[in-house]
Amino acid sequence: MAVNVGKFIRSPEYDITVVTYRDVFQSFACEEDRNGKECEQLSAVIVLDATEMKHMGVQDGANVKLTSKWGSIVVKAVFSPREEQKGIGFMVNSLWSNALVSDETTDGIPEFKNIKVKIKVSNETIISNKEILSS
Amino acid sequence: MTETVTWTCTGCALLCEDIQVSIGDNRIEQVEHACIKGRARILGCNEKAIPTVNGVNAKIDDAIKDAARILMEAKNPLLYGWSNSTNEAQMAGIELARTLGCVIDSTSSFCQGITINEILNGTIPTCTLDEVREKADVMVFWGADPMSSHPRHMSKYSYFPRGELRQRGYEDDRTAISIDVWQSRTAKICKNGFHRIPPGKDIEFMRGLIDALSGRVPKLSFDYDVKRILELAATLKKAEFGVIFAGLGLVYSIKEDIALLSEFMSALNQFCSFSLIPMAGHFNMRGFNHNLHEKTGHIYRVKFDDGGAISGVKYSVIEQIKSGADAVLVVGSDPIASLPVSISRRLKDIPIILIDPCMNLTSQVADVTIPCSTSGIEVGGTAVRMDGKNMDITSLVQGDNMSDEMIIRRIIEEVE
Numbered sequence: 001m002a003v004n005v006g007k008f009i010r011s012p013e014y015d016i017t018v019v020t021y022r023d024v025f026q027s028f029a030c031e032e033d034r035n036g037k038e039c040e041q042l043s044a045v046i047v048l049d050a051t052e053m054k055h056m057g058v059q060d061g062a063n064v065k066l067t068s069k070w071g072s073i074v075v076k077a078v079f080s081p082r083e084e085q086k087g088i089g090f091m092v093n094s095l096w097s098n099a100l101v102s103d104e105t106t107d108g109i110p111e112f113k114n115i116k117v118k119i120k121v122s123n124e125t126i127i128s129n130k131e132i133l134s135s
Numbered sequence: 136m137t138e139t140v141t142w143t144c145t146g147c148a149l150l151c152e153d154i155q156v157s158i159g160d161n162r163i164e165q166v167e168h169a170c171i172k173g174r175a176r177i178l179g180c181n182e183k184a185i186p187t188v189n190g191v192n193a194k195i196d197d198a199i200k201d202a203a204r205i206l207m208e209a210k211n212p213l214l215y216g217w218s219n220s221t222n223e224a225q226m227a228g229i230e231l232a233r234t235l236g237c238v239i240d241s242t243s244s245f246c247q248g249i250t251i252n253e254i255l256n257g258t259i260p261t262c263t264l265d266e267v268r269e270k271a272d273v274m275v276f277w278g279a280d281p282m283s284s285h286p287r288h289m290s291k292y293s294y295f296p297r298g299e300l301r302q303r304g305y306e307d308d309r310t311a312i313s314i315d316v317w318q319s320r321t322a323k324i325c326k327n328g329f330h331r332i333p334p335g336k337d338i339e340f341m342r343g344l345i346d347a348l349s350g351r352v353p354k355l356s357f358d359y360d361v362k363r364i365l366e367l368a369a370t371l372k373k374a375e376f377g378v379i380f381a382g383l384g385l386v387y388s389i390k391e392d393i394a395l396l397s398e399f400m401s402a403l404n405q406f407c408s409f410s411l412i413p414m415a416g417h418f419n420m421r422g423f424n425h426n427l428h429e430k431t432g433h434i435y436r437v438k439f440d441d442g443g444a445i446s447g448v449k450y451s452v453i454e455q456i457k458s459g460a461d462a463v464l465v466v467g468s469d470p471i472a473s474l475p476v477s478i479s480r481r482l483k484d485i486p487i488i489l490i491d492p493c494m495n496l497t498s499q500v501a502d503v504t505i506p507c508s509t510s511g512i513e514v515g516g517t518a519v520r521m522d523g524k525n526m527d528i529t530s531l532v533q534g535d536n537m538s539d540e541m542i543i544r545r546i547i548e549e550v551e
Contacts, residue, residue, distance in 0.1 A: 019316050019334050022383075022416075024171055024283045031175040033182070034472060034495050070477050082318055085333060090317060094472075095496070101475035106391070108436065108451030109245045110475050113316075113387045114335045129496060132476060133483070 011120040014056050018046070018066065018100060018115040020093040030094070035129065043094035044075040044126045046119075049084035053077060058121055065122035066100055068115055073099040073132070074124045089119065095129045137164060143528055145219075145511030146173035148415040148521035149264075149285050149292075150528075161532050170286035177512065177531075180493035184506035187498075195505065199542060202464070202488040202503045203549030206235060209462035209486070213455045216468030216490075217241040218417035221516030221528060224540035225419070225426045228466060231547050238438045238460070240452045241423040242468055243415070248435045249393050250381050250413040251424045254523070255434060258397045262378060262410035264292040264522045269299035273310045273374035278337065278384020279414045282320035285521075289324065293380070300376075310370060314340065315384055330367065333357050337388035341395055344368055345402045377409040386413075415521040418511065422519035453478060462486045466539055467510070471496040490539050505542055508534035516540070 026042035033039060046064065048056075058064060064077045066089075073096050080090070091097040093112065100115050127135070137159035143152040146169070154173060157165040166177055186198040193201075206212045214232050217225050218241055232239035243251065253259040267274070274293055281288035289295055294305050301308035305326070313322035314330045314337075322329040332340050336357055343353030343361075347368035353361060371377060379400070389396055396411070403409040415421045424434035431437055433446035448454060452470070456463070456478050463470075463485055471479045472495065482500075489501040492509040508514040513534030518526050537545075 017334050021317075021319070022280065022284045024286060027283075028171050028175045030472075031172075032178065032180060034180075034469070036181070070475070080317075084317060085331065088316065088334060095476065098472075098474065098479070099476045101477070103453070103457060103475050103477040103481075105451075105453055106448075108448045108453050109249075109387065109390055110453060110478075111387070112245075113384060129472070130499070133471065133479060133496065133500075 011122070012057070013118040013120045016087050016089050016117060016119050018089050018091055018097065018117050020091050020097045020112050023092045026092045026094070040126070040128060043092055044096045045092065046075050046077050047080045047090040048077055049086060050079040051083075052086050053079060056119070063122045063124065063126065064119050065124060066117045066119055068100040068102070068117045070102050071099045074122050074126050076126065095132055099132055140529075140531070142531060143511070143526055144169055144173040144176065145418040145518070145528060146170065146176035147285050148418055148420060149288060150418060150518060150520045150526045151287055151291060152526065156531055158531055163531055172286060179509060179512065182494040184489070184491050184494050184498055184504055186506060187501070187504040189502060195537070198503050198505045199545050200549060202505060203546050205462050205486050205488060205503065206464060206546065207550050211459050212237045212462040212464065213452065213460035214239040214464045214466070215241070215452050215470065216466035217423045218243065218420035219467030219510060220419060220539050221510050221514070221518055222419065222422045222426055223516045224466070224510070224538065224543060225423045227540045227543040227547070229427060229430050231543055231550070232437070233439045234547055234550055236439050238450045238455055239427070240436050240450065240455070241420065242417060242473070243420050243424055244435050244451045245453065246383065246420060247381075247386060247413040247415045248424065249390065250386060250396070250411070251415070251421055252434045253393060253397060254411070254413070255424065255428050259400050260404065260410045261412060261523065263524055264412070264520065265524075266376070267378055267412070268292045268296045270301065270376040271298070271378050272301060272308060273312075273371060273377040275312045275314060275371070275377075275379045276321050276325065277314045277379055277381055278386070278388065279380045279382025280315070280319035280321045281380070281414065282324065284382070284414060284416060289321070293378075294324070312367065312370070327370070328367065330363065332359070335388055337385050338392050338395060341389075341399050345399055348372065348402050348406065371403060371409070372406040374407040374409060377403065377407055379409065379411040380414055381411055382414045412522050419518040421521060421523060425519050425523070456482050456485065460485055462488070464488045464490070465497055465501075466490045466543070469495040469497045471500060490542055492536070506536045507539040507542055508536045510539070514538040
């Protein structure tokens, strides 16, 4: 009987910094329907440098799991059309990026734009905003 | 019969006052000049809010009474949101906070509040967008991407217009620079330079620029061509009318070191004329800061107590949800969606009253939901543009719901 060795091999993890940004099209979709599929599809995404993604073994459009000290979330990884700084992933500000943000502040402003996370390829599916809040 | 009116858009804090809207039979039929954000505002949400108490449909009067009961029974209620409300509703909210002797804060608490505070306290020079359109020759978009956040910013005010003193517009008369962690949609347009810096290094880059302005060679801990900073400093020093558009990229990086921003502006103004405009997002975020400042001397994070008002980090929405508030009134905001999830989970355990035109993630967990009319669409009033200019807001159609101001005044009547 053949043994699927792959399932015993853990995907390697890499340290990256997540920076959040605003996107006008995501903003439009979420203003119209925050629970809608389009809002989710434009939100649950991380943009990375293409060369770095290849180095990590991440395919364009693959699911990745992001884990910070404060939470973890599965999102879709996509190639940036431009060369980006290495070790940085860009996420639209949303509930999916907020799952990674610390609640610790000294000034009342959470760290939305400089989030230290570990990233790895994941077979898990992307969960909805309702599931994020109930998890 | 169809009537065409000129309307001020409440899609963002630019408050574009040149939108043409055709209205017939109390319905919006056609909109011209609005950007995608303005269109989203006009179209509204798919799912309108309905009055509920404990998740069950209720009469509006019962929802208001229950909201008042929750606020009166709470020892430390928090009143939060306000950036999508008119000045009139914000003033009613401040009155409610004073009546209850409680904490009031707005979305500016973790947005542009710190820059607006410096401007209202006179430590950072500012100007109007009208002055920018007519006079500005050098502009820096620092951690700001108006092509995504304020789509008409560059075409209506900052970069492309043929201003009174800038007839050759972006072709010859205006210099646009982007400082950011990535090449944003705005950075792609800025023909005079994109300065890519690592996340969280804005303070160091700013110190480097202050050095360069003074003729000193800046030292940076990250890989960056020093010659480019010296060239940037030289460009800024030549400005006749310069403006820094401060985005959240800068604000979130600088935070407690906000005094450095004042130092930077002073350094610039030793050589040239430079102002700063905070890129406030929601249409009346700045209005709340102005209104609260007028009433208390503080712009946000205020606790009313013993007839006075005090402000501090402990009265910020973040700290209050973590360890203070035992009831929250949310007006025109969706904190469950916008706060860190770790804080949203705590918020779910606190009684929530939501006043909003739309169902959102907060309405799904709210104990009481009170639908209100949409400001700038179904109810008029006044608001403060991102540059501090007072603007009139007119309604377009008659809605089915009371305004948020009226609902808050009804709650005040109940709690008095």
